[in-house]
Amino acid sequence: MRYIEPHAHMVSRTTSDYEAMRLAGCEAVCEPAFWAGFDRSSADGFYDYFCQLTDYEPKRAAKFGLPHFCWLCINPKESEDMVLAREVLALIPGFLERPNVLGIGEIGLNKNTRNELAILEEHIDLAARFNQLILVHTPHLEDKLKGTKLILDLLQADSRIQPGRVIIDHVEEHTVSLVLDAGFWAGITLYPESKATPARAVDMVERAGMQNIWLNCACDWGRSEPLAVPQTALEMRRRGHSAKAVDDLIYGNPLRFLSQSPRFRIE
Numbered sequence: 173m174r175y176i177e178p179h180a181h182m183v184s185r186t187t188s189d190y191e192a193m194r195l196a197g198c199e200a201v202c203e204p205a206f207w208a209g210f211d212r213s214s215a216d217g218f219y220d221y222f223c224q225l226t227d228y229e230p231k232r233a234a235k236f237g238l239p240h241f242c243w244l245c246i247n248p249k250e251s252e253d254m255v256l257a258r259e260v261l262a263l264i265p266g267f268l269e270r271p272n273v274l275g276i277g278e279i280g281l282n283k284n285t286r287n288e289l290a291i292l293e294e295h296i297d298l299a300a301r302f303n304q305l306i307l308v309h310t311p312h313l314e315d316k317l318k319g320t321k322l323i324l325d326l327l328q329a330d331s332r333i334q335p336g337r338v339i340i341d342h343v344e345e346h347t348v349s350l351v352l353d354a355g356f357w358a359g360i361t362l363y364p365e366s367k368a369t370p371a372r373a374v375d376m377v378e379r380a381g382m383q384n385i386w387l388n389c390a391c392d393w394g395r396s397e398p399l400a401v402p403q404t405a406l407e408m409r410r411r412g413h414s415a416k417a418v419d420d421l422i423y424g425n426p427l428r429f430l431s432q433s434p435r436f437r438i439e
């Protein structure tokens with residue numbers, strides 16, 4: 173089995189996780205910028221985090237033969253502080269030329285507030301001006317449907333944005349078609365306590381089709397499973413999906429989306 177892990181917060185994980193992922197067939201890992209589990213007190217905290225994502229973490233992953241890529245932004249939760257958010261936005265162009273940077277993400281909404289929406293719009297503008305791919309985080313549970321609609325509206329209102337260069341992550345049964353029908357890519361997140369289990373994820377792809385969808389584990393500092401993608405592949409094989417169908421979903425699809433960035437190159 174081979175796969176690409178398109179969404180994992182490896183700064184929160186141990187080196188044994190890198191080793192286990194590599195042994196399970198992981199060929200590349202991609203790390204969106206996100207909330208650290210606490211609010212950072214200044215833009216300097218983000219400067220250091222962006223250095224970690226673009227310098228230290230790729231070196232750590234390389235020890236296990238894993239190419240490491242990342243996405244940059246200020247996450248929606250900390251975007252509530254608009255002064256801080258704008259200071260962080262101003263730092264990002266200085267990092268976009270680093271060799272492992274794929275685009276702007278994971279941007280989006282958390283509580284669907286006015287401030288979050290304003291900063292989301294500024295991230296979309298930044299991505300358009302620098303011709304970057306976009307990775308979007310959608311809110312949890314009861315805020316998800318409304319948040320997803322607000323995000324799609326904002327993206328569609330900007331004529332510079334091509335939906336095929338945007339992935340809307342953490343889709344669920346009630347948002348997946350909305351995203352795919354509008355021409356965007358959809359990400360299904362496998363997470364033990366919220367989001368999808370492997371069985372639910374396979375149900376979803378069986379219904380929605382396997383065209384522009386990727387699976388990811390989004391492992392972070394909380395209860396999460398770095399091997400959730402290969403575990404879901406086993407569930408697909410158990411249900412009778414062919415090895416080729418599984419390979420297309422967990423390797424071919426992320427490869428196709430991510431290769432739109434000239435920086436995403438794997439052997």
Ligand SMILES: [Zn+2]
Binds near residue numbers: 179181204206278390
């Ligand atoms: Zn994430």
